[in-house]
Amino acid sequence: MKDKNFPQLGQKLIIVRTKMTGEKVEYVSQLVDIESNGELAVAVPIKNAQLVTLLNGTKITVIYNNSESGMLEFEAEVVRKLNGKVPLMYIRKISEITKGQRRNYFRLDLLVPIQIIKSNEDVIHSGFTKDISGGGLRMVTDVDLMEGQIIHVSFELEDRTYNLKSQVRTKFSSIDNKNEVGIEFLDIIEIDRNDLIKYLFLQQRMLIKRGM
Numbered sequence: 663m664k665d666k667n668f669p670q671l672g673q674k675l676i677i678v679r680t681k682m683t684g685e686k687v688e689y690v691s692q693l694v695d696i697e698s699n700g701e702l703a704v705a706v707p708i709k710n711a712q713l714v715t716l717l718n719g720t721k722i723t724v725i726y727n728n729s730e731s732g733m734l735e736f737e738a739e740v741v742r743k744l745n746g747k748v749p750l751m752y753i754r755k756i757s758e759i760t761k762g763q764r765r766n767y768f769r770l771d772l773l774v775p776i777q778i779i780k781s782n783e784d785v786i787h788s789g790f791t792k793d794i795s796g797g798g799l800r801m802v803t804d805v806d807l808m809e810g811q812i813i814h815v816s817f818e819l820e821d822r823t824y825n826l827k828s829q830v831r832t833k834f835s836s837i838d839n840k841n842e843v844g845i846e847f848l849d850i851i852e853i854d855r856n857d858l859i860k861y862l863f864l865q866q867r868m869l870i871k872r873g874m
Contacts, residue, residue, distance in 0.1 A: 675693055676725040697752070713749060718742060769794065772791055772794045774794075796850075805841065814826065819861050
């Protein structure tokens with residue numbers, strides 16, 4: 663447990679659970695203690711400022727930032743919970759620590775207006791994002807989009823405008839004539855991706871301060 667790549671006590675963690683549908687759900691947590699048997703005590707995860715209960719036996723991915731090695735991750739299993747002033751969840755590491763691909767799929771719940779233009783069209787459609795990552799986003803719009811379709815999206819974060827060629831990767835169930843889709847950015851340059859990720863992590867830290 664003294665591996666220099668191991669998360670430090672008090673460090674913020676992102677816990678990722680994969681649903682049966684393949685959709686990844688992310689929660690904010692924090693490393694509280696390391697037991698003598700190797701179990702990790704982490705704060706019960708938070709999603710939208712609400713505590714989330716994960717069943718014992720649930721497999722998760724733990725992602726965190728290391729000052730020397732960058733974004734790292736490992737697989738873990740939920741083994742037990744402990745209620746108290748600070749509710750804890752105990753997890754067991756079940757894989758080696760590896761260099762994470764976090765930059766590509768870290769998602770933050772974020773509601774911002776977005777404009778959509780279909781490939782080979784000039785009509786601008788509107789919608790709003792549900793979450794954004796360094797590699798894509800999830801959005802809701804009136805326009806009907808198909809998996810694999812190429813589109814261009816435009817949205818603003820603070821004073822920065824992102825205009826990105828994208829591809830629809832996932833189409834979710836439609837409700838009240840609203841279409842929910844997940845898209846992947848196809849041509850985002852590295853400097854723009856870095857700026858986007860920095861913004862998302864800044865917003866995440868602000869949420870942690872308010873939620874924990």
